[in-house]
Amino acid sequence: MIEQRKLPAYAAGAIDVPFVIGFFQERVDVDTCWPSHSHPTHELLWNQRGASTVSVGPRMWTITPVLGVWLPAGALHEGRACAGSVCNMSHFGIDSVEPIALEPVPVVITPLLRLLLERLADPGLNPTSRAITEAAAMDNLEPAPGHLSIHMPQADLLQPIVSGMVDEPQPALGLQQWSDRLGVSGRTISRAFQAETGSGYSRWVASLHAQQAMEMVARGDDLQDIAQLLGFSSQSSLGAAFRRNTGFTLSTFRDSK
Template identity: 55%
Template sequence: MSGETRVLPALAAGEAEVPFTILHWSEAFARDTTWNEHSHPFHELLWNERGASTAVVGSRVWTVTPALGLWMPAGTLHSGSATAGTWCRAGFFGFGAVASLSPTPVAVEITPLLRLLLERLADTGLPPGSRAVTEAMVLDVLTPSPSELLLQMPTSELLRPIADAVRDDPGDQRTLAQWAARLGVSKRTITRAFNAETGTSFARWVAAVRAQHAVTLLTRGWEMEAVAEEVGYRSVSAFGAAFRRTTGLTPGTFRAR
């Protein structure tokens, strides 16, 4: 089954009036779906009921899951993608009615309480008074998460072969020295480029790619042993330790429910 590309407009924050405080949206995708770069006049909280999706702002790539969502401020240009089988959900927050949680995109932990409150707002028959109380409770518990599944992509021609290879195969075992030899530059040159373009080291960047890919597999129901092997670790314990260092969370957080 072929994929689908959806084209949405780029609207400034508050450019279009919206008659809601929080509006629920939900869709399960039968085929791979991508969205062009666009922006909304309202704030958006993205999370998933099932599976993992991505949101891209410039060179930053976030993974959105059932456990970890993403706050997207109104007017922020972003693109996205979801694989077949993913069930995406979102809350749209009126620009004039709700102050942004952050001036830039930020991760949000989808706690059991927050999930229940958001699910309650999906009830179209909810009385106005109950809806207002529930919306107030959502805004009260909605906070940025110290953990996030974020990957800062390098942009230079020098690092592009490395970035493409590791994202295509997160289990790639080539070392910094091997990449330097292949590209005909020194290890120091690659190290400096990674620090300048991604704010982190080559090793930590690879670990972030592996963590994002692992989350996608975990939300699809893969077993921990298979995930660890797929993303280049020799044991589940080594995978778990690297995952916790990278994300601040355990792999079990993202296991399919």
């Protein structure tokens, strides 16, 4: 069972905040979903432990201790977190900082950036030290390179494919198998993926598997088990596919837990 937490939808700047960068943390004890909401501040989502996801429209990102997501103020988004995750939320006053992007973007949480953001959680930090730390955090905050999100198709034709693979990580069926199940040609399925996501079926599956592998590694699952679950012949083939799709190695996420 997933616990739902409803939050309000605020326009950018709708509420004045008494901080330049505020730090908030929550341990999630049960699988939790936050339906569509937005904040009056810019937000950086990043985890202390475990994995979560955030969706803006049809695009979804996986959040781990290594990879966060920047959300501009007022951006409607939905969130999910697995039980046992420790989720961090850094909020940025829109009148105090320049946004690093005007759309959602992934951010690499480097060890230095982590230390700076965590230091801002100290209520005893004196004003001078806080201002220096905030400036240093902004200097080290920038969008990550590479393709690190996945576009979830909305077409009715593709829902049996999308819902099955997203709800339960598994090896991908071939286009011919889906063609037989759905009663349409493989070319029709591929064109539907291309029209909605900008990539064909195989590329979409590769991106989905990369997101799922990232989430499973972040929560501590064994790499060989992940490879088998997703239909890869070996741990090394999973790692090679992951690097091709994200630019990262899986060990980056494994070593961060």
